[in-house]
Amino acid sequence: MNSFGRFFKVSIFGESHGPSVGITIDGVPAGLPLQEEDFTVDIERRKGGQQKGTTPRKEDDIPIFVTGIYNNKTTGAPLTILFENKNTRSGDYEKQRAVPRPGHADFVAHQKFGGFEDFRGGGHFSGRLTVCLVAAGVVAKKILSSISIEASILEIGGEKDIEAGLQKAINAKDSIGGIVECRATGLPAGLGEPFFDSVESLISHAAFSIPAIKGIEFGAGFAAAHMFGSVHNDAIINERGDTRTNYAGGIIGGISTGNELVFRVAVKPTSSTPKEQESWNWETKSVETFSVKGRHDLCIALRVPPVLEAVTAMVLADLMLIEHRTLRVLE
Numbered sequence: 372m373n374s375f376g377r378f379f380k381v382s383i384f385g386e387s388h389g390p391s392v393g394i395t396i397d398g399v400p401a402g403l404p405l406q407e408e409d410f411t412v413d414i415e416r417r418k419g420g421q422q423k424g425t426t427p428r429k430e431d432d433i434p435i436f437v438t439g440i441y442n443n444k445t446t447g448a449p450l451t452i453l454f455e456n457k458n459t460r461s462g463d464y465e466k467q468r469a470v471p472r473p474g475h476a477d478f479v480a481h482q483k484f485g486g487f488e489d490f491r492g493g494g495h496f497s498g499r500l501t502v503c504l505v506a507a508g509v510v511a512k513k514i515l516s517s518i519s520i521e522a523s524i525l526e527i528g529g530e531k532d533i534e535a536g537l538q539k540a541i542n543a544k545d546s547i548g549g550i551v552e553c554r555a556t557g558l559p560a561g562l563g564e565p566f567f568d569s570v571e572s573l574i575s576h577a578a579f580s581i582p583a584i585k586g587i588e589f590g591a592g593f594a595a596a597h598m599f600g601s602v603h604n605d606a607i608i609n610e611r612g613d614t615r616t617n618y619a620g621g622i623i624g625g626i627s628t629g630n631e632l633v634f635r636v637a638v639k640p641t642s643s644t645p646k647e648q649e650s651w652n653w654e655t656k657s658v659e660t661f662s663v664k665g666r667h668d669l670c671i672a673l674r675v676p677p678v679l680e681a682v683t684a685m686v687l688a689d690l691m692l693i694e695h696r697t698l699r700v701l702e
């Protein structure tokens with residue numbers, strides 16, 4: 372379903388070319404100061420049309436508070452925030468309706484929803500909805516005042532120099548992927564559960580909700596498979612559990628160690644590439660060559676950092692609320 376979290380419970384809705392997209396968050400503590408300006412920095416960081424390699428579609432992305440806020444403070448009731456879609460160009464999608472874009476959700480959406488899906492701009496599958504995740508992240512970050520979360524691009528198309536990676540795609544008239552790293556400091560030790568609700572499981576669950584994320588690794592990640600145990604083990608150097616290295620990425624046994632949380636995601640190249648591709652035409656019932664016209668991100672990874680921070684904040688806020696409620700029961 373479209374909900375995630377237990378105490379900080381987020382439901383996401385809307386379509387890229389419908390009137391708006393939005394989010395409802397249940398479980399926000401009452402009395403958190405919240406106003407439009409709080410959203411500006413992260414929403415601007417996610418916006419397209421400002422940086423080479425991002426979609427030219429520009430939206431205002433001004434949060435409209437529908438419920439759960441009164442006198443610039445959260446009320447404790449479900450908080451609903453909307454973002455209007457004003458700059459849609461649905462004709463791009465109507466023209467190519469019979470040819471599902473390979474790598475996008477057009478084909479699977481058609482299979483699952485029987486043709487009733489809103490296909491315009493990828494509908495409910497669109498990266499457009501990540502503006503809502505960013506909004507939820509702003510609220511979550513307020514709950515996590517002593518925890519700081521920062522994501523950054525590590526590489527684009529295998530290049531550490533972002534410009535060089537982008538240029539590769541521009542020269543090839545194609546799209547390109549990248550790797551984004553997220554680090555969170557100030558976490559207490561003890562968040563998470565040993566099995567299904569391990570911190571890795573919850574963060575992965577949330578990260579894979581971001582369209583175009585295809586891989587994740589924590590700490591040393593896949594490189595751990597090449598290491599000796601004596602090297603991979605993080606030597607514990609004091610009573611607090613600080614460690615000399617952090618190959619675990621801040622999680623052992625599903626539980627936060629109190630060290631820095633470190634993980635990386637692989638972002639695929641945008642499926643809507645200007646390059647010629649083949650796909651199945653439902654009307655002519657034949658394979659045809661086509662190229663995607665319209666406004667698209669050449670490199671989605673450029674836009675992922677604020678979204679990754681946001682979903683991480685959602686998970687950590689949920690875990691902190693669970694922890695506080697458990698402690699209250701014990702008191």
Ligand SMILES: Cc1cc2nc3c(=O)[nH]c(=O)nc-3n(C[C@H](O)[C@H](O)[C@H](O)COP(=O)(O)O)c2cc1C
Pocket residue numbers: 426474475476493496497498499501581582583584639641642643666667668669671674675678
């Ligand atoms: C911020 C953001 C922007 C995106 N922009 C585009 C885009 O311009 N064109 C496109 O084809 N896909 C874009 N995507 C990715 C698609 O939404 C995604 O590939 C598609 O929904 C299929 O999901 P999957 O890649 O997770 O399997 C974007 C994703 C994000 C997170």
Ligand SMILES: C=C(O[C@@H]1CC(C(=O)O)=C[C@@H](OP(=O)(O)O)[C@H]1O)C(=O)O
Pocket residue numbers: 387419426427428430459460463492493496497498499500502582665666667668
């Ligand atoms: C609108 C946004 O990104 C969109 C994400 C997207 C996709 O397929 O995911 C495809 C494009 O949609 P459209 O064809 O309507 O321009 C992007 O512009 C946004 O991020 O706010």
